[in-house]
Amino acid sequence: MTGVLTDSTADIHADAPRDVAETIVAAASEAMLLTDAESRSSFLNRAACMLIGSDRRRQSTGRLMALVNGMIQRATNDRSFRSHLDLLANDRQSAHASELRLRGVMPRLLSITSQPIDPQGRRQLWIVREDRQLSRQAMDCRSCAGEARSIHDALLARTRALSEARDLADASRVVAEQASRAKSEFMAHLSHELRTPLNAVLGFSEVISRELLGPSAVPAYVDYARSIHQSGTTLLGLIDDILDLSQVETGRVTVRLRPTDLAELVTGLELDEELRPGVRLATDLPQGRIVIPGDPDILARAVLHLVEVSANVAPAGSTVTIRAFDTGTHAGIEVIDAGSVMSAVEIENALAAFGDTDSQIARSGRGRGVGLSLADALIRLHGGRLVIAPRGNGGMVTRVLLPRG
Structure with missing residues (x-):
């Protein structure tokens, strides 16, 4: 045949x-x-x-x-x-x-x-x-979150059987919790699905912008590719932030406390002296040590978000300052910028999950975005809180307050 x-x-x-x-x-x-x-x-x-x-x-x-x-x-x-x-x-x-x-x-x-x-x-x-250890930690977090949800659902089922009135109240609470969890899980799934095609967009646009496969016959195409790459990088950062916030909201992040020196944490941040064109970075650190119980990886992630937020709103020619402090009852880190001043309502909205700030700021491409709500969620995992206040001479002070132990 x-x-x-x-x-x-x-x-x-x-x-x-x-x-x-x-x-x-x-x-x-x-x-x-x-x-x-x-x-x-x-x-x-x-x-x-x-x-x-x-x-x-x-x-x-x-x-x-x-x-x-x-x-x-x-x-x-x-x-x-x-x-x-x-x-x-x-x-x-x-x-x-x-x-x-x-x-x-x-x-x-x-x-x-x-x-x-x-x-x-x-x-x-x-x-x-x-690294298998990091993978096992992530799997443990997901396993614990799944077991907690199963136990919680079982308790709700027993409670609804006690009385008709309590059944109605519990049913309402279950609907609210399921809606919140479904929202967070949907955002996490959507963020993950967007990453794969976005990786290709970023990769190909960089290949074109850097002319890695040969010079372009039309120079304008190179400029367009740079713009695509810059916009894609911004979008990828937002996707990562949304995914991280969803993981925190669904209890998939575990804090492992150990003695953490805040001055060393700030020094170890991988930041350039020029955060973006025209915006410089400065640090104000004490001579001594400020040691608190904390998870240095998660705290560093929160501070990086705050610095990124301040750099986005800081005007050209200004400086973003990171300062570590100790009041005796609380220790923490301040991020000081010279950007636009937010009202009390705008601060409340910015700290809410998936909240927004002033629409004019958002339209300008320099809004404070989801970074503040994510940093606030990571700090609350340590029993701390985020305080935002305007500066006397313009700009904002974002203060991370952490318990001493």
Whole structure:
């Protein structure tokens, strides 16, 4: 019997392994990929496709570069990974390693290695491993939240059986809680689904704006790509904030208290001296130590949001100041800016989940956004509170008050 190979049959097997190396990579459970500098192609296994948000195993160099560039927009610091790529460009016959830490209340730490599989180093095997301890912590948080919801629903069912009046009251409360939980879970799911296509938008726009595949015939296209990349980065930050706020509201964040020095926490923040064009950063830290019980990762995340909010509203030529203080009964951190002054109603709205500030500020693209409500939620996990007040000479003071213990 003679068979005919049709185009559709070729498409079905287009992603199938073509040699022993690809077969081994395809069977691996952890994220692996092969890159071939000579044929400018790559082969990914299923775990690698899920990691970078791809629907195809076999990729061209341009598409893989775009997807990876889009993914690392969520990285808090990609200098290690960038150095990895620079070393590989100069020495393809040696193994190299780096780390990539992705943003979030529950961060992901990725360990990345590359090694040649031929003497000339034309083909490289990449292995990406995730820090298992962080993954287990995230799974524990989700498990505890699920068990808590199950117990809570069972108690509500028993309470409704006591009396008709209490049944009506409990039914109303259940409806409200389910609506709130459904809203938070929907926002979390929507944020996750938006990340995959947005990674591609960011990656391809960076490839075009940096002209990585060759110079553009129309210079205006490069400017358009930069604008797309800048807008996409802003949108990705907002998506991450919404997802983090949803995780806090649904009880998926666990605070692990340990002695934390607020001055060291501020010093350890990965911030540039120039927060944005024309806006400088300054710090005012005490000589001694200010130690409180806290989770340094979550507190740092909250302070970074406050600094980002202040930098967004600060006028060009001004300074955003971070100050650590100790009043004896409370310790905390202040973020001081020279931006627009908010009224009491605007402050209340900004601290509410998914609230908004003055519409004119929001339309200008310099609103205080969801960052304040997320920072407030993270601080309340520590038993603290966020106090916002206008400065005497203009601008706002955002004060984080934390208990001493």
